Amino acid sequence: xxxxxxxxxxLPAAHRDLPVAARNRARYATMxxxxxxxxxxxxxxxxxxxVRDRFALNPALLSLALLAVAGGSIAAMTANxxxxxxxxxxxxxxxxxxxxxxxxxxxxxxxxxxxxxxVLAFFGAGMATLDVAMNxxxxxxxxxxxxxxxxxxxxxxxxxxxxxxxxGGALLAHGMTSVVHMLLAAGVSAAVLLIACPSVLPHVPHxxxxxxxTPRANRWRSSALxxxxxxxxxxxxxxxxxYDWATVYMRDVVVATPAVASAAYAAFSGxxxxxxxxxxxxxxxxxxxxxxxxxxxLACVGMxxxxxxxxxxxxxxxFTLMGLxxxxxMPVLFAAAARVKGxxxxxxxxxxxxxxxxxxxxxxxxxxxxxxxxxxxIGLSVVAACAALIAFAGPKVLRRLGI
Numbered sequence: 001x002x003x004x005x006x007x008x009x010x011l012p013a014a015h016r017d018l019p020v021a022a023r024n025r026a027r028y029a030t031m032x033x034x035x036x037x038x039x040x041x042x043x044x045x046x047x048x049x050x051v052r053d054r055f056a057l058n059p060a061l062l063s064l065a066l067l068a069v070a071g072g073s074i075a076a077m078t079a080n081x082x083x084x085x086x087x088x089x090x091x092x093x094x095x096x097x098x099x100x101x102x103x104x105x106x107x108x109x110x111x112x113x114x115x116x117x118x119v120l121a122f123f124g125a126g127m128a129t130l131d132v133a134m135n136x137x138x139x140x141x142x143x144x145x146x147x148x149x150x151x152x153x154x155x156x157x158x159x160x161x162x163x164x165x166x167x168g169g170a171l172l173a174h175g176m177t178s179v180v181h182m183l184l185a186a187g188v189s190a191a192v193l194l195i196a197c198p199s200v201l202p203h204v205p206h207x208x209x210x211x212x213x214t215p216r217a218n219r220w221r222s223s224a225l226x227x228x229x230x231x232x233x234x235x236x237x238x239x240x241x242x243y244d245w246a247t248v249y250m251r252d253v254v255v256a257t258p259a260v261a262s263a264a265y266a267a268f269s270g271x272x273x274x275x276x277x278x279x280x281x282x283x284x285x286x287x288x289x290x291x292x293x294x295x296x297x298l299a300c301v302g303m304x305x306x307x308x309x310x311x312x313x314x315x316x317x318x319f320t321l322m323g324l325x326x327x328x329x330m331p332v333l334f335a336a337a338a339r340v341k342g343x344x345x346x347x348x349x350x351x352x353x354x355x356x357x358x359x360x361x362x363x364x365x366x367x368x369x370x371x372x373x374x375x376x377x378i379g380l381s382v383v384a385a386c387a388a389l390i391a392f393a394g395p396k397v398l399r400r401l402g403i
Contacts (some may be wrong), residue, residue: 009086021403026200027141029198030137030153030200031152032192033097033130034153034160035160035163036097036160036196037100037127037130037157039160039189040100040160040189041164042160042165043164043181043185045161045164047181048066050117054108055113056377062085065116066120068124069124070123072123073357075127076124078354080096081346081350083356084129084133085347089134089136089201089334089346091176093130097126097193098126098193098215100127101186101193101371102126104182104185107182109179117186132350132353133149135338137201138153139345140336140345142200147284148279148281149280151328151332152277152279155273155277158273179394202392202394204357223342228337228340229351230331231393232353232356233356233359235364238326238363238383239329241363241367241382242268245364247378249377250312253376254312254341258316260316263316264316264319267319267323268319268322271323272326275324275327276328279328283328289395289399292390292394295324296325296394297388297391298325299387300325302321303387304384306322307380311364336351354377357368367380367382
């Protein structure tokens, strides 16, 4: 993608007359949306043990509760794309975000387990709706500004996640109850949404979409979206495996202390956040295919190094390289999904994000299954294989789409 200013003629009519200040306000508003989404994800994450203890859940029932979040997310990604395309990202971000906030406030207040499952399913649906809508908005802001910003926005999500978890841990350590913390996080999220959403770019109806001259296609029959979705699924198989198995590898194979094992996970997350803030400049300079090939190659090298040299410093270095390598996969693929010819941005994003989310769920399971019949290092070699496959196939998919 070029960093030159956009050709005003190809922008939607709703955006052509917007002053630069309005486009910049839209960028800052979208940054706030990504941060809040990450903050709520991190705030919910630290309370998974709280939910387990409050409802006295065994591992199976806790897994079902977590599956309710995933199920709600996948259902929303499958169904909400056309609705977001019809009502616009501004209304969709507000509706999805407020649903997420209200449900987050209720998670620790509901009296029964079955009510908890319903709340968690709507929580996942709200998060997924916000996710698709804010990524569609990010693509529109990229076009309005004429330069890549998707990676930095995903970096804001990472920063929000770390901030939510860190702030929540600090507040709980200083005596705040879990219920009050979730109510506070939900209140902050709702307030930011209400302040930020009015600055989101005006809705672009189907008739005014930049690709209106191209007949609208069925996203389920789009080979381009399926190709992007499969690459995204493979990428999130690797990413999901790292989230769930990196610490286990450090403890069981590297035989690291709990503190060092946690530091390795932090190194992976930190690598992802840092690379996302640098990814836009690299994409603008060299292009999306080159960024994906270099990033996936770096991730593969990092994983192979961590597996072949199972020592604390080398494993942590390898996990950092994994974070750096995987960081820009989703931003690049989402940006491409939003620009597939004949498909509205929200529908394309919903399709690719839905497939990708299956990868996030499958990754830990695949690694665990392979490790069960072999060893954990062999199981984690699947991650290296995923990275190598993306390095080979990802650039070809993007070039075929003219990205």
